[in-house]
Amino acid sequence: MNDLEKARQIINTADKEMAKFFEMRMDAVKLVTSYKKENGIPIDDFAREAEMIERNSNLIGNEEYREYYVNFLKNNILLSKKMQHKLLEGMKVAYSGVEGAFANICAKKIFPDAESIPFGDFKTAYKAVENGECDCVILPIENSHNGDVGNVLDLAFFGSLYINGVYEAEIVQNLLAVKGAVIEDVKKVISHPQALGQSASFIEKYNLETEDAVNTAVAAKTVAEMGSKSVAAIGSVEAAEKYGLNVLAAHINESNTNSTRFAVFSRSKRNPSVSDDRFIMLFTVKNVAGSLGRAISVIGEHGFNLQALKSRPTKELVWDYFFYVEGEGNINSEQGRAMVADLQECCSNLKIVGYFDKEIRI
16 A cells, blocks of 8 residues: 555545544534524524634644634534524524514614514513414613613513513614604604604604604604605615605614614523623512612622613502613622522512623624
8 A cells, every 4th residue: 555545545534534523513513403493592603613623723733734723613613603504594584574674674683583573562472482382582772872762671670581681782772764754754663762852853853743753663653654755764775665755754763873672582591601701680669678689789799790780660559669780790609699699688589690701793
């Protein structure tokens, strides 16, 4: 046997072993995909990919081969993601509104292979996941200009779903009208109350009447169906395209940094990770003097940064409230578990509604 034949025999042996490990790897990818579907987690995880490439490339002792192995790893990742995309085609993501709504736009960005299912309101969309009709639901929890979305915080407190990811999306509001209309024709605007609030200065400038809609896309659909030049909607460019409207004025929201935070809710809580650095919890405090102050102190005493504290009426008793907390730090760490134990001493109800590694801008 000459050197060429020996080399080819080695390659054949290596390829045979690699085929076994490739199958093993793709079997694991299927498990990852099932987990992501169950927990409402998107396919792309660029931080994990970069960490994996760096770690595994360091296993190559021969410097001459390392750059080729990096390419090999990148191709493996691409193949894995390609299969994940195929497997997630049957995933169903609920949102409130109709096509063109900002939640619908976000759903398509986070889960491009899933089927987006519209519902008439936040509660119905949420319940669709609770009853198994959909795999996860995307709901807004806060707008940078108009504040909290109280109805969604209520669902998080009273419902059974978990938050496994939070995404920040830029919100650009536009004045949408039927073809042939000009701004001077418009006498009334229809949109979601938050969109109207975000565009208050523009509305005041043109002295326009306002009418509330369930969401911005429903407003656009309504204007298209009415066919009147005197009525316009405030919403996205995507909604204008969907319902055949023209954009009479772009970016009419007051703030140039207008964004909305969307949470992905699912029936399962994701497995804890050492990289988890954000958590969301809800609690009520005992009817004892200083209970709320004590709860806040406990969070700081264990080294966690309190990023947000919001109150909402429980609606069960007059002047009774629950508190929504967002914190920075790993709640599944030893300190996190100790914090939760101490909080249970001063809280009458405590619910860890979610934890994740970071907020993602889309």
